[in-house]
Amino acid sequence: MATNGSGPIERYFQIVEIVAASHDGLTLTDIAQLTGLPKPTAHRLVRTLVDLGILASDDTWYKTFRIGARMWRMLHLGVDRDKASAFAQLVVDDLAARFGETAYVVRLDRTGVLSIARSAPDQGHRLHVLPGDHLPAHAAASAKAILAYQDSSMLDAYLTEPLERLTPFTHTSRDEVLAEFEKVRQTGYAICDREIDENIMAYACPVPVDNVGVVYAIGITGPVTRLRKQPAEFWLEPMKAAAQRLSTMVSTLRAD
Structure with a gap:
């Protein structure tokens, strides 16, 4: 669910939070719907998070996104x-x-x-x-x-x-x-x-x-x-x- 914040950092956190809450992962369509973001915007933000290792995706046509290795590492070091x-x-x-x-x-x-x-x-x-x-x-x-x-x-x-x-x-x-x-x-x-x-x-x-x-x-x-x-x-x-x-x-x- 989207929060009241509208800044770019807030949008990144929205995506990370909803993906973390889903044990089975989410598709790009799921992420756009749950955050209330336009699909092109969600796609751009998700791609950045994947590049950073915060999220990871599988190799299927309808990619499913999950928490990535870098995020798991940050959580564990905490x-x-x-x-x-x-x-x-x-x-x-x-x-x-x-x-x-x-x-x-x-x-x-x-x-x-x-x-x-x-x-x-x-x-x-x-x-x-x-x-x-x-x-x-x-x-x-x-x-x-x-x-x-x-x-x-x-x-x-x-x-x-x-x-x-x-x-x-x-x-x-x-x-x-x-x-x-x-x-x-x-x-x-x-x-x-x-x-x-x-x-x-x-x-x-x-x-x-x-x-x-x-x-x-x-x-x-x-x-x-x-x-x-x-x-x-x-x-x-x-x-x-x-x-x-x-x-x-x-x-x-x-x-x-």
């Missing part, structure tokens, strides 16, 4: 961090108990990649992944696991050169880091090999969420001497299962 942290803590507690190493979850934040949950057994490594801390975008395995799936504008914000050399093993070239991101997309996991601390290694897996994309990652960290005793698959198979479990959990969250 979720109370404590709700996501509670789920993340359950997952990392189980993973840390299995491995006897520190497990943690990070989340994309407006200022970087933020640790939201951590579980450290008695022998677990406790540094670098304290909840509330931001992780270096170019060096932390979990940050790489998230940023590898972001668009170029977001990477420009998080990979501002010069990149800090934290150890002799830190990659400080943007091109090197982008090459790592490409490898993450190919393999489905990221590594931090002594790039933050010369004695520490970490593996991380992205946590894709339906309609949202990758805004979480799950990681395992510990001394290089311990993590290298096992092949990468030893760590990664349970981590990928944990990532899927967390994905299922956080997909139920909604912004207040």
Whole structure:
């Protein structure tokens, strides 16, 4: 139903609201009728919203429009961090108990990649992944696991050169880091090999969420001497299962 506002922003919001209210999606004719907009105007506004990723359409002749990936992502990023942290803590507690190493979850934040949950057994490594801390975008395995799936504008914000050399093993070239991101997309996991601390290694897996994309990652960290005793698959198979479990959990969250 149309509201009293008549400005261009109001018309965009009218369309987004009625599409969001329809679980099965709406055709252009439906949108024009429900908003009271002329069909050519509705078509122009809807096309802009699709181009921006706010709405998405199917490939049928009479296209049906639904909420798009960018809008879902915005809504998910508005979720109370404590709700996501509670789920993340359950997952990392189980993973840390299995491995006897520190497990943690990070989340994309407006200022970087933020640790939201951590579980450290008695022998677990406790540094670098304290909840509330931001992780270096170019060096932390979990940050790489998230940023590898972001668009170029977001990477420009998080990979501002010069990149800090934290150890002799830190990659400080943007091109090197982008090459790592490409490898993450190919393999489905990221590594931090002594790039933050010369004695520490970490593996991380992205946590894709339906309609949202990758805004979480799950990681395992510990001394290089311990993590290298096992092949990468030893760590990664349970981590990928944990990532899927967390994905299922956080997909139920909604912004207040």
